[in-house]
Amino acid sequence: DTGVSQDPRHKITKRGQNVTFRCDPISEHNRLYWYRQTLGQGPEFLTYFQNEAQLEKSRLLSDRFSAERPKGSFSTLEIQRTEQGDSAMYLCASSLGQGASAGANVLTFGAGSRLTVL
């Protein structure tokens, strides 16, 4: 297993364009997360999937953002009509849900997809 893969690693786009990021989690992990990180700050939670169901979304996730995880495998995060404020690192993470346990908070992160909106 090669860990969590994200693609593309870097994306430069013009304001108003749509962008899509892909995440391939660790295959046996049923939980998948998207986080966003801006310069100088720690990552912030965006959304969470358990298998194919999107169970929670942060208030940071405006209606221009949509995430999917068809068949509970890979996930995509799409940003429509990008704005300069969307420039950030988008991080995907996965974990093995173990019910109520400390280990379920052990997330494996990908290297991230860096978005620059001009």
Next chain:
Amino acid sequence: DAKTTQPTSMDCAEGRAANLPCNHSTISGNEYVYWYRQIHSQGPQYIIHGLKNNETNEMASLIITEDRKSSTLILPHATLRDTAVYYCIVRVGNTGTASKLTFGTGTRLQVTL
């Protein structure tokens, strides 16, 4: 989740122990202490976690005070590769909902020759 306080930055000489402190004075009895680190241009990496006993793994040791209001992450023999931002996170053991980790701004550890 309990709030954590960490120094903004620290330096450590290569080969020496790096001791990274974290204050979490409002921690609840069912909250764990987690440490992650983030090397430049990479995603965060899990290091270790603990509830009240000291913990050790191949990466680091975690020392939690008896009153659980603070903890220290110890990298016993720091190398240049340990230069990173270290995040201390306090959170309850997962209850079946999202693991919304609150990273804060962490401690930037610079290991020097």
